[in-house]
Structure formats: structure tokens, C-alpha cells
Amino acid sequence: MSSIYQVAEMAGVSVATVSRVINERGYVSEKTRLKVQEAINILHYTPNQAAQSLTTSSTKLIGLLVPDINNPVFLEQSKGINDYLKEKGYILMYAESGEDDEEMSNMVRRFLSNRVDGMILCSRDFTQFGDMDAIIEPALKNNVHVVLNGYVDSKFEIDRVGFDNVRGAYLATEHLLKMGHSSIALIAGTDSTISEERYRGYREAHIDNHVSLNPALVVKGDFRQHSGYEAMLKILQMNPRPTAVFAMNDVMAIGAMMALEDHKVSVPDEIAVAGFDDIIWCSLIRPRLTSVVQPKYEIGKKLAEFLLSRMNESYSGPGRHEIFGSRLAVRQSTVKSEQQ
Template sequence: MAKATIKEVAAEAEVSTATVSRVLNDSGYVSDEIRERVLEAVAKLNYQPSAIARSLKQDKTYMIGVIVPDISNPYFMGISRGIEDAVGAEGFQLMFCSSDENPEKEGRLLQLLREKRVDAVVLATAGGNDETVKALSESGLPIVLVDRKLGTETGGAGVLDLVAEDNEEGAYRLTGRLLEEGHVRIGVVNGPARVSTGRERFEGVLRAMRERGLREQPLVYNGAFSTEDGVRAVRKFLQADPKPTAIVSLNNRMSLGVLLEIVRSGLRIPEDMAVASFGEVEAISLLRQPGFYYIDQHPYDMGTRAGEILLRRIRKERAEEGPAIEIFRNEVNRIG
């Protein structure tokens, strides 16, 4: 059965197509009698308005693009859910994309979202696309950075709206807990330095060590924020002489790999190897008295805040204001 057209609805209701449009878009005056006739015709003909035509007319698609490094990561899932709950009530839908920590793929996704005419973008950048992001923003596309800043070459956090964690301070306090327990030989599992979270969290580790008089550089493994990189890091550390007595892992996915490999190696946590993680790891509950330090995170709240900022930008309520910067401060917790 062919789809009904707006002209057929207008003919059935004995009104103009402009009147049908006013009724469906709730714009302009239409009498109650005419409105009822139009709605009856719509129901009778099972008319479905064209989302594409409506978006062209309104210059709005009601789509928001979300690019994160790994949509399967519970942390980014929480952020995405917060965004969705914040913008969903206004009729917006999300288009999710995973960059896989690949700057080239992220660049292609940014281009795709521009071609899809999304109304805004939320970006947890993999790095390397600062100029592209800046150009899109200057063209009028609202962009909110979440979790990660742009690189320093384009002004870092000062260019675009940003919702992130206090990465350096969190890593500083997390490392401090290990140092307070007497650990001086520490292995650091970190992500790529091109990403702001990697740079800032590592600086927090170094600051904690410097303030306690430890001048020697820690053992470092730089990965790509994956479970496999946590496994590889532990294997590297266990081959060192002397071995570290504690590991600070600066990402929850890598922390899972750290825990798995320590257990596989027959070591006890924390007796043989203490572990501290930037982000909670659910699997830690399977260990008995793990003595596990972690930084608590609030991805849903961050996503909600990012969604609220986006809505104001889309409505142009903050057109004359500078970038909105929201930094979440997290606490150190201990299990066992």
C-alpha cells in the first residue's frame, strides 16, 4: 500500500497543505474544527510525515552525534545514557559512533556526522583532529567535549564546552595512597600521551612522587586504554628487576587486565602486588580482601551535564557566552 501524501491529507480534510503543516507542526493559528478534521484525515490515511522533509524545512534533524573511543566501555556507556536522558525529552535522538582510539577513524566519523547534518556533537576525542573539530565549531555546529580536552595546540579546554574529570588531581591522590603505605617502586599503566587524560593523569602520578622526595622515574607502560594493555603491562613489570610492589592503573579497562594477569601469575593482591585504579572495576569484588584503591567516577552525571549544555547551545541560549567548563572532582575509595 502506497504511503499517503500531505496533499492527500489536505484533500481528505478539505484544507490546504499549509494548514495541514500548521496542524502537524503546531505552528500558527488553526481553529479547533479544522484541527480535528486534519487529525481525523491523518488517522484515516495513516499519514507519516517525512522526517527528512521536516528537517530541511526546520533546518534541524533532531539528531546528536556522539563519538567515544569505545561504546562498549561501561564508563562511556554511562556518559551516553546521561546524554540520552538529558536530550530525549526534547525530541532529540543520538547517533553513536566508536572511534576505537583511532584518530583517522575519528576524523572520518566527524565528516560523516557533518554530512548527516546532526544538530550537535559530543566528542571524547582520540586526539589528532583538533583543527577539524575547531573548524566544525567555528562553522556553527555545537560541540561539547566530554572526558577529554583538545590538544594544547588549539587552546586545550579553552576553545569548546567541556565536561571532564579532575584527572591530574585524581591521579595525584590515588598514587598518594600507595605511597602512604610505603610503596616506592611503582608501575604505571597509562594510555597514549596524545590524549589529555593520559597526559594529565601521568602528571598527577609524578607530582605525588616528587612531593614525597622520589626522584626516580616510575616504570611506565603506555597502551591504548584496553584490557589487553593491562595484561601486557603486568607482564612487562614482572620482568623488571627489581619488580614494582604496586601498580597504579590510570584507566578502568586497563585495570581489569592488570587484575587478571596478576591473578594468573599466582600473585596475591595486595600482599604481593598492590593495585590502585582510576575508575572502579566490578571484577574486584570476586577477590577476597583485595585492598584495592580506586577513584570513583560519575559518567552518568557527566553525560547529563553535557546534554544540558548541548540543549542550551542548540537553542542559542549561550551564544554570547564563553565555553562552559565543568570539572568533576572524584574521591579515592578502598575495597577490602
């Protein structure tokens, strides 16, 4: 097995220079860097990760905390994060918080005990936690940068990546209104900023299209499939029955469509259904589900990009907040055959 000393000897440089090239720290001329890289390739030299971490204070580990790793939205975001970090030589350490502030705090401390270089924290809604600053402060005190995938009011200069929930819900509701539906039921999520924003889009689309809102058409869910199913059963009991349903996420929309299938109600001929997030299932179920497209993979990549730019000090300014735009993917669940 080759050593760092052999690499230095072949390249005609010092061991310290080889270390700077490997760890991308300190100045090395391009000519010298190429010589060192060539020696590494010829000798098939692989740096010892443990030894590297001791000498550079870097483990190349990034902690990723998500509420539910099985949720399709977080799965796709995680892929974007992992692909970006892997290309830069980092390894992801996954953990689940279950949307519990105590568990999130515990996992942040566990990440720190594993000496991660940075953290990406994901949640459906950070505002549900009592004090996010108290959760992230231990990391920042240890000079470990943190980025978040949503809105949080913080005293720290935290980078955040979000999505235009208001616009997304507006597009879905406006589409249903333009398809001739004036009675659109809403399957809402848990009390959260995301739910508030998506309700705002639903409400504003009604106002802008001069259609009156009926509070009785809003049925509470919890973003899970079963709650979508149960909400749809309540909607089916309404008199008069709505002709369209907008669910605040695709998982609830699919639950609603299952209830309609069980009760032999045709989609979209009797009730049109639209969802939110554009998870992979939208194109697999029949009829295919109309949904607001959230660029989950791209959001993940941006989170990773923000984090690394803090870690390598290419950016040290105020907290950044990037909001991704939305569009609607119109599919069979909202378009009758004669409207196609």
C-alpha cells in the same frame, strides 16, 4: 490518523501556532500551549518526523562519536548523554572513530549528510589529532554546534567537559603511600595529555609525601587489558619487586591482576593494585579493585546539556570548560585484612 489541521481546529488556533508548540519555536502563551497539548493528547497526534524536519530544518538527531563503543567509560558517558537527550525529544546517532583523525573527520561529514542538529565528540585525548579545528570546522560552517569531552586548543568557542586527572592520580598514589608502600610501580598509558596529567598526579603525590621517584618503576601500556597483563609481567621481574601498582586505567589494572593471579601472587597481601575510572568491573572482580571514581554518567549529561543550551540559544557566550572533581573508591585490592 489525526492531522495537524484537526489539532488546530480542536484547540481553536492556527496551524502555525500548533507547529510552534510542537517544535518549541517562537512565542506561544502558556494558556494556548496547554490547549494545543490537550488537543494533541486527545487526538493521539504524532508529528511526522520527516515532514517536521523539512519545515523546521530540525531532524532531532544528535551525532555522538566515540573512539570505542565497547569501552566501559564511553558506554557510561553515552548513557548519560542519551538519557538527557531522550527526555528532550532527541535521538542519538552513534559512530566509532577508533581514535583516528581521518575517520573522525569522515564521521563528522557523515553526520552532516544525515542532517544532525548537533554533535558530541568524545576521545581519550584530542591533542593526538593533528588539527581538531579542521575536523570540526565543517560542522560549525553548517551551523551545527559541537561539544567535546576533553581538552583541545581551538580558535572556536567550543564547550568542553573534562575530569581532574591530576587530582585523581594523586589520590590513588597517596592512598598507596599511606598504606605503607614506598615502591609503587606505574602502568602508564599511550603518549597523551591524559597520561601526562595522571603521571603528574603520581609524581606530585610522591613529592608531597617525601618519597623519591624511581623512573624504572614506570612501565608503558596502551590502556588495553593485554598491555596491563604484559606490563605486570615486567614488574614481576623487577628486583627489588614493587609492593604496589597503580594503573592509569581500570582495564590495564584488571589485566595486571590477571597476570598476578596466573603467577599466584596474592592481591593485596603481596602486591596492592589500584586503577582509574571506576568502571563496573571494579566491583565484580575479586578482590574488588580500588579505583579513582570518574563520574562518567554525569559527564555525559553535562555534554548533552551544554549542546542543547547552544542549540536552543539559551547560551551564546564564550566556550565553557567544566572540570569534574575526583574521589577514590577504596576496595579490597589495596587493603590487607589486618589493615581493614
